[in-house]
Amino acid sequence: MKQIICYLDFISPYSHLAFEKLPEALMGLxxxxxxxPVLLGAMLRHHGLLGPAEVPxxxxxxxxxxQWLGHAHGVALQMPAVHPFxxxxxxxxxxxxxxxxxxxxxxxxxxxxxxxxxxxxxVDPQRLQALREQLAPPRAPDDExxxxxxxxxxxxxxxxxxxxxxxxxxxxxxxxxxxxLAMLRSYLEGDAWFDGPGWRPQVGDAA
Numbered sequence: 001m002k003q004i005i006c007y008l009d010f011i012s013p014y015s016h017l018a019f020e021k022l023p024e025a026l027m028g029l030x031x032x033x034x035x036x037p038v039l040l041g042a043m044l045r046h047h048g049l050l051g052p053a054e055v056p057x058x059x060x061x062x063x064x065x066x067q068w069l070g071h072a073h074g075v076a077l078q079m080p081a082v083h084p085f086x087x088x089x090x091x092x093x094x095x096x097x098x099x100x101x102x103x104x105x106x107x108x109x110x111x112x113x114x115x116x117x118x119x120x121x122x123v124d125p126q127r128l129q130a131l132r133e134q135l136a137p138p139r140a141p142d143d144e145x146x147x148x149x150x151x152x153x154x155x156x157x158x159x160x161x162x163x164x165x166x167x168x169x170x171x172x173x174x175x176x177x178x179x180x181l182a183m184l185r186s187y188l189e190g191d192a193w194f195d196g197p198g199w200r201p202q203v204g205d206a207a
Contacts (some may be wrong), residue, residue, distance in 0.1 A: 001030045002188055005080035005169040007157040008108065009040035011087040013077060016116040018178040019108060020075045025181040026056070029188050035108045036092045038154040040165050053084045068195045069178070073111040078119040085123050088150075093128075094132070095146045095153075096137035107135060173199075 008015040012181030018110040022033070044051050063079055069196040088109050108141070114131055115122040132141070141148055157167060162173045168184050170173040173194070175184045187194050 001032055002033055004033045004184075005166040006035050007038045007153070007160075007162050007165055007169070008172065009036060009038055009113050009118060010090045010115050010122075011040060011084060012165045013070075013079075013116060014075060014178040015166045016112045016205055017066065017069055017075055018181060019112055021073060021178070021181060021203060024090075026188065032049070032106070033187060034102050035105065036102050036153050036157070037094045037108075037150060038157045038162070038165065039088070039091060041087075042151075043158055044163075046158050049163065051084065069093055071151055076113075077116050080115055081119060081121040082123070085121075087122075089123055089128055089141065091150055092141035092146050093132060093135065093137060095149050096139040096143065097135050099138050105192055110135060110141040117190045127140050154200075 010016075010121075019035075040051065051058045063083075066075060067079065069075070092106055094111055097103050097107045110131070114127070120127065157169075160167075162167050162169070162176070163187065164176055166176075166178065169181065170184070170187070173187065175181075175187070193199070
């Protein structure tokens with residue numbers, strides 16, 4: 001059985017889309033998934049990248065596109081009332097729910113749907129309080145150990161080569177984005193292409 005590490009940030013609509021479609025995309029395969037929250041903003045800063053919402057024309061297209069993807073693929077997705085927003089309260093809550101490990105699928109599902117269903121303000125204080133009461137984390141989200149775990153998760157993802165979310169790590173290989181699910185499945189099925197020149201670094205890539 002292959003173990004997949006899914007690096008995600010609740011601010012990302014593509015994380016929501018991929019999370020919802022992952023079981024269907026990998027149906028029939030033997031695998032397990034670890035969901036590991038990371039801070040997308042820190043990853044973008046590390047690589048010197050701008051997020052889609054920081055480029056006005058790209059922001060308009062991205063918001064339109066993700067809503068179409070939800071419509072086309074049968075995933076409920078409505079833009080939250082405010083976006084982008086500070087995802088730290090949600091990321092820390094997810095980690096606080098995990099005790100000393102990674103949050104389970106139910107916790108991640110609850111947080112993603114909190115953001116991406118209903119079109120409400122994801123970080124409204126009253127909604128955050130209700131979410132905390134619903135999930136009843138064993139640790140306080142503002143605990144230093146929780147904050148340190150989020151930093152460590154983000155550093156780990158960067159070291160693995162991640163530059164965005166969602167990213168899926170398996171066997172030392174990284175698959176980025178909602179549209180990489182078919183590619184991930186092909187790898188898990190043992191497609192020989194992944195041992196050929198197509199996967200290896202291309203001209204201009206770092207070795």
